[in-house]
Amino acid sequence: EALACMPAFKGDRVVMTAAVRQDWRALRLASAKLCADRSLVLLAVGQDGGALRFASEALREDREVVAAAVLSDGEALQFAGPGLRGDR
Numbered sequence: 001e002a003l004a005c006m007p008a009f010k011g012d013r014v015v016m017t018a019a020v021r022q023d024w025r026a027l028r029l030a031s032a033k034l035c036a037d038r039s040l041v042l043l044a045v046g047q048d049g050g051a052l053r054f055a056s057e058a059l060r061e062d063r064e065v066v067a068a069a070v071l072s073d074g075e076a077l078q079f080a081g082p083g084l085r086g087d088r
Helices: 007-011 013-022 024-029 038-047 049-054 063-072 074-079
Strands: none
Touching: 007 013, 013 024, 013 038, 024 038, 024 049, 038 049, 038 063, 049 063, 049 074, 063 074
16 A cells, blocks of 8 residues: 555556565556556456456456456456457
């Protein structure tokens, strides 16, 4: 939660990667650019598929990212882009 008080770090990839490694929920504090960073989002959804809700629209349509999220938590499919929600 300390990151919420320090907006300058929201766009810092090194800081946000360390934060997401500690707790996937840190992704919700990341800048839009970092929420579109595939490796950062994969790190978060690997811990909890629910992190998919904080990913960029493009990554919510990325089959590999969505698969990793669903593997972690089947409920994460609800956060997938419309093009992937019907996939089995």
